[in-house]
């Protein structure tokens with residue numbers, strides 16, 4: 317007798333070992349039809365897994381993340397099968413599930429056109445209708461490589477050879493005439509993938525590196541029900557309207573230029589203005605929180621990065637100026653982080669316990685050599701500017717200072733309106749990871765992570781855990797944000813570091829006269845300005861809150877004879893630091909107003925004969941609609957009042 321503890325607490329007993337799908341069928345046909353995979357003792361497994369001992373047994377349907385991934389991965393096999401049927405010469409690369417669907421990379425002569433995608437979709441429908449059963453089988457590493465060579469699938473051979481080193485059997489999945497190298501898990505049959513849509517076909521380098529061949533990536537999504545697919549497609553259409561990578565270019569916040577390079581956006585005047593407003597505000601608020609502003613170089617000799625550990629742990633991520641391996645010549649690198657530079661401020665003289673905590677802030681530009689395949693608008697870039705900071709502190713100050721860092725970040729994210737959509741991730745190291753990735757011993761990591769867990773619990777922070785997401789010197793609290801397509805990135809980070817102070821000899825003299833090593837907090841407050849700008853554009857669909865709008869008021873004269881009056885009004889607004897302009901183009905007033913609306917300005921005012929006669933303006937606010945006639949002073953008061961309240 318084998319006992320399975322189900323998720324609802326009930327226990328299901330079975331006579332003898334049986335595959336999971338068989339057991340689920342006994343529980344109920346409805347559940348069997350909806351099942352995508354199972355979790356056995358918390359581990360995700362294929363429905364075909366034979367259960368032969370007592371365990372915790374959880375069935376994952378499409379409603380769970382694990383279920384969705386299994387469903388989408390099966391859909392990706394259907395896509396690949398359809399492509400192979402129609403284009404037998406296509407070579408298969410990889411086809412994983414992603415956050416909101418799946419993709420498959422193919423090596424074909426040229427990317428698929430919309431017409432070809434339609435054909436592929438029709439073929440997929442056939443495969444679903446055929447209701448082909450998926451089967452799993454295993455081969456020895458040698459047999460697996462030979463099989464893939466024979467099938468003439470060079471990318472699969474490359475992947476397989478990497479796994480073959482481990483000596484473990486290699487798993488395949490087969491559906492009809494189609495076989496794929498695959499660890500699974502998978503659905504039982506192609507019949508369950510009822511509703512799907514191929515979304516686009518774009519170029520993607522093999523393994524994300526531009527040194528490799530450019531492949532054709534087909535993005536798609538799939539659902540058990542047509543209504544769910546429709547809702548998703550509708551949401552994607554809405555997302556496109558907010559996508560900063562499109563809208564931010566149209567509204568002229570930024571652009572990219574081929575000869576400058578990918579991931580190196582050119583911030584246009586409107587974008588630069590928003591960043592300037594944010595930056596001045598952030599620096600002021602930080603100084604109120606006791607931060608000392610620093611300004612340190614963007615490059616340094618290799619020797620600095622050797623002390624900091626970046627040379628050992630982060631060399632691939634840095635832009636190097638010179639030959640990194642020729643020790644006889646000077647070699648510089650652009651900075652990927654500010655830490656080793658800001659520590660020099662602390663190290664400028666001997667410090668005592670009275671100097672701590674020392675809070676250092678800097679508006680810091682950083683450079684990271686990421687693959688061009690990873691680049692995305694203003695969110696994934698190779699050069700960016702962050703509200704950087706490092707706190708050097710005594711161990712007894714850690715919790716208090718961590719709390720202030722968190723409050724500061726929350727205050728800022730709340731003010732710009734992004735906090736409500738943020739989630740928190742406690743990013744930890746991975747003890748099983750290749751030793752090259754992390755500094756320090758297992759004991760040091762345990763201490764740092766336990767301390768951080770305690771602080772987070774005290775502060776009542778609700779978080780998820782991210783394994784292998786830590787910095788090389790310590791655990792992090794990452795404040796995460798999702799873009800319009802659901803892709804998550806870090807917006808703000810607060811990190812505890814018990815290791816680097818020693819490398820830099822940062823001892824302070826304690827009250828008892830002995831030398832002690834401080835702790836360090838690495839943190840940002842609003843994070844990366846480019847990324848924040850991207851999220852603001854998406855959050856507000858390009859219509860910036862009044863206090864952040866690059867242009868707050870557009871003044872629209874009805875005719876040229878009203879220009880003097882408009883100039884007088886503009887001077888008054890500018891004197892009060894309101895950003896405004898006069899639309900003195902030789903256009904009809906209707907066209908000027910339409911443009912103000914399209915440019916998503918917060919406020920525009922029109923000035924005609926009546927306004928000049930009565931010393932008033934006709935005000936329209938994007939937020940409140942037509943506000944009617946207002947005297948100039950009242951308009952100014954209202955604007956200043958709204959800005960002081962930092963209205964959205």
Ligand SMILES: [Zn+2]
Pocket residue numbers: 389393411496497498499500
């Ligand atoms: Zn697969």
Ligand SMILES: [Zn+2]
Pocket residue numbers: 653654655706838839
């Ligand atoms: Zn740092």
